[in-house]
């Protein structure tokens with residue numbers, strides 16, 4: 727199985743987000759699967775340009791990642807909650823990979839994703855606010871947005887594992903439990 731792992735953190739080394747990503751990577755590899763990892767903050771900035779008719783000019787900066795996404799089985803995304811959603815660099819990657827005739831086509835019912843090879847997307851998220859807050863206020867826009875985008879792109883399933891209440895560099899018992907649970911998710 728081939729897995730694309732995308733992290734989104736501008737200072738990830740000591741971060742909880744990276745700890746979760748590292749754990750997932752190591753568990754997936756231990757099962758004999760291939761993991762190709764990308765950091766969203768290191769990806770090219772997408773600045774759409776338009777031709778004289780107003781059509782978007784296709785961008786080739788993301789072709790390698792698009793090819794990997796077209797031939798992978800699963801995608802893993804690890805990102806923190808920043809200002810009510812995921813960091814901008816991950817939206818930039820989404821802008822880079824969603825391109826007409828590469829990852830979507832105009833079908834009978836309108837634009838339709840073509841990444842139907844992706845069996846599942848797993849989102850690992852971290853937040854300062856407690857997890858229950860996002861549940862009772864129905865305001866987990868990070869999960870909602872990523873779920874919508876990847877289901878539209880063609881993924882059969884999207885699941886998420888989040889941990890809240892992360893206010894310092896220290897690992898809380900709740901975070902340790904979150905990390906340990908990753909072992910049983912693959």
Ligand SMILES: Cc1cc2nc3c(=O)[nH]c(=O)nc-3n(C[C@H](O)[C@H](O)[C@H](O)COP(=O)(O)O)c2cc1C
Pocket residue numbers: 735740741742743744805806807808809810811852853854855856892893
């Ligand atoms: C720029 C910035 C914006 C943040 N915005 C939010 C937010 O909107 N909601 C929230 O619950 N936590 C927010 N936080 C807290 C982070 O989600 C939390 O510190 C992070 O998930 C911890 O993971 P890390 O150790 O990988 O950085 C924000 C943190 C930063 C640095």
